[in-house]
Amino acid sequence: MHARTKALETLLVRLNSRFGERISTDPDELAKVSGDESGLPKGNPGAVVWPMATAEVALVAQEAQELGVGLVPRGAGTGKAGESIPLGGELVVDLSRMNKILELRPQDLYAVVQPGLITAELDKAAKEHGFMYPPDPASWESCSIGGNINTNAGGPRAVKYGVTQRYVWGLEVVLAGGKVLRTGRRSIKGVAGYDVTSFIVGSEGTLGLVTEATLHIIPAAPVVETAWLSFADPVTASRASEHIFAAGITPRMLELLDTTAMDVVRPKSAFRLPPAGAAILIECDGRDEGVMRDLERVCEIALARGATESAIAQNDRDREGMRRARRLVSGSLKEAYPYKISDDVAVPRSKMPDLLTRAQELGAPAGIKVAAYGHLGDGNVHINLLCKTADERELAKPVRQEVLRLAVSLGGTVTGEHGIGIAKRSELGFEQSRELIELQKRMKLAFDPGGIINPGKALPV
Ligand code: 2HG
Ligand code: ZN
Numbered sequence: 069m070h071a072r073t074k075a076l077e078t079l080l081v082r083l084n085s086r087f088g089e090r091i092s093t094d095p096d097e098l099a100k101v102s103g104d105e106s107g108l109p110k111g112n113p114g115a116v117v118w119p120m121a122t123a124e125v126a127l128v129a130q131e132a133q134e135l136g137v138g139l140v141p142r143g144a145g146t147g148k149a150g151e152s153i154p155l156g157g158e159l160v161v162d163l164s165r166m167n168k169i170l171e172l173r174p175q176d177l178y179a180v181v182q183p184g185l186i187t188a189e190l191d192k193a194a195k196e197h198g199f200m201y202p203p204d205p206a207s208w209e210s211c212s213i214g215g216n217i218n219t220n221a222g223g224p225r226a227v228k229y230g231v232t233q234r235y236v237w238g239l240e241v242v243l244a245g246g247k248v249l250r251t252g253r254r255s256i257k258g259v260a261g262y263d264v265t266s267f268i269v270g271s272e273g274t275l276g277l278v279t280e281a282t283l284h285i286i287p288a289a290p291v292v293e294t295a296w297l298s299f300a301d302p303v304t305a306s307r308a309s310e311h312i313f314a315a316g317i318t319p320r321m322l323e324l325l326d327t328t329a330m331d332v333v334r335p336k337s338a339f340r341l342p343p344a345g346a347a348i349l350i351e352c353d354g355r356d357e358g359v360m361r362d363l364e365r366v367c368e369i370a371l372a373r374g375a376t377e378s379a380i381a382q383n384d385r386d387r388e389g390m391r392r393a394r395r396l397v398s399g400s401l402k403e404a405y406p407y408k409i410s411d412d413v414a415v416p417r418s419k420m421p422d423l424l425t426r427a428q429e430l431g432a433p434a435g436i437k438v439a440a441y442g443h444l445g446d447g448n449v450h451i452n453l454l455c456k457t458a459d460e461r462e463l464a465k466p467v468r469q470e471v472l473r474l475a476v477s478l479g480g481t482v483t484g485e486h487g488i489g490i491a492k493r494s495e496l497g498f499e500q501s502r503e504l505i506e507l508q509k510r511m512k513l514a515f516d517p518g519g520i521i522n523p524g525k526a527l528p529v
Contacts, residue, residue, distance in 0.1 A: 130246030149489025183214025322445025414484030
C-alpha cells in the first residue's frame with residue numbers, strides 16, 4: 069500500500085464535502101481500480117473518486133493541479149497495455165458512472181455520449197434506428213467509450229469500417245487545472261484549425277480527461293452473411309485472404325484463429341469449430357442478395373487457395389455462435405496460460421505470412437508456445453506468447469522484443485490497437501525516431517505542464 073502523501077491527504081479533505089461516499093481510500097475499492105487486463109502487476113492508487121458530471125471532473129482537476137496530485141482516468145479497466153494502472157499514489161478518476169447516451173440523432177448521423185458508456189450499448193441503441201456504431205473491440209460488451217477513445221480502439225469490423233478515430237467528431241475534455249475544452253463539431257464535415265480531436269484520440273488519457281464525445285453513427289447494412297473457413301495453417305489462410313481482397317471484396321470482418329486459439333475455445337463454444345490448423349471467420353454486409361453472392365465467391369476463392377472446408381452460417385444463431393467463438397479467444401487463452409504476453413502488432417497485409425512464420429520461429433528456441441489470432445483482414449494479428457508461470461513469462465520477454473522489432477522491420481507497428489501504456493514505453497523507440505518522441509513530449513507539456521494527467525504513460529519516461 070502506498071503511503072498517502074500530504075498533498076493527497078489535503079486533496080481528499082478538499083474534495084470530501086462535494087463527493088462524500090463517492091471518494092474513497094478503502095483498500096478493497098483501491099484494489100478494484102489498481103489493474104487492468106494487461107497482465108502487468110497491479111499499481112498503487114492513493115484514492116479513487118467517482119464523478120457524475122463534467123463540473124465534478126473539473127473540480128477534481130483544479131484541486132489536483134494546485135496540490136500536484138496525479139490523476140489517472142479510468143473506465144471499465146479492460147485495457148491491455150496498462151494505461152489505467154496508477155503508478156504510485158495518484159487519484160483514480162473512475163468515469164464509469166458517467167455512462168449515458170445524451171443525444172442520439174440518426175438524422176444528423178451522430179450521438180453524444182459520456183465516457184463510461186459500454187461500447188456495445190451505443191451500437192444497440194443505434195440499431196433501434198437502423199444505424200450502427202462500427203468500432204467493436206472484442207471486449208465491447210464490457211469496455212467503455214472513454215477507453216476506446218483513449219486507445220483509438222479497433223475491432224473485427226475495422227477491416228471495412230475503420231477504427232475509433234474515424235468516428236470521433238468532437239470531444240469535451242477536462243484539462244489539467246480544470247478548464248473544460250471543447251473540440252470538433254457536430255456537422256458531418258469540419259476542418260477548422262488543427263485536428264486537435266484526432267490528436268486527443270489515442271493519447272491514452274495523458275492530455276486530459278474525456279468527459280463527453282460526439283460520435284458518428286452510420287446506417288447499418290441490413291444484410292450480413294457469415295462463413296467459417298478452415299485451413300491447414302495460418303500462412304495458407306493469410307495468403308488466401310489476400311486473394312479475397314484482390315477480387316474486389318472488402319469483408320466487414322476477416323478474423324484469424326490458429327489451432328491453439330481454437331483448442332481453448334472449443335469446450336465453451338456453441339458453434340462446433342471444425343478441427344483445422346487455422347480458421348478464418350469472415351463476414352460480408354450490404355443491402356441485398358448480392359451479399360450472399362459475395363460470400364459464396366469468398367468461399368470459392370478460399371477453397372481454390374487452400375481452404376479445406378467452408379461453412380456458411382444458416383441463421384443468426386449460427387452467426388452469433390461463430391462470432392462468440394472468436395470473442396472468447398483472448399479470455400480463454402488467459403485462463404489456460406495465466407502469464408501470457410499479449411501483443412497487437414500490425415504489418416502491411418502482404419507481410420503477414422512473414423510475421424506468422426517468424427513469430428513461431430522466434431518462440432521455439434526459448435520453448436515458448438506462440439498463438440496467433442485476430443484481425444488478419446487489417447494486418448493486426450495478436451501474437452500471444454503463452455506462459456503458464458512467471459518464470460516462463462521472463463523467458464518470453466526477449467522473444468516479445470524480437471516480435472516487436474520484426475513487425476517494425478516489416479513496415480508495421482509495435483501496437484495496432486492496444487496502445488503503448490506502460491507495457492511498451494521502451495519499445496516505442498523501435499518504431500519512432502527520437503525527434504518524433506521529443507515532439508510528442510513537448511505536445512504533452514503544452515497540455516499538461518505539471519505532468520498531472522495520467523503520469524508515466526504512452527511515452528518513454
Ligand atoms: C482481441 O482482439 C483483443 O481479442 C485481445 O484485442 C487480444 O488478448 C489479446 O491479445
Ligand atoms: Zn484485438
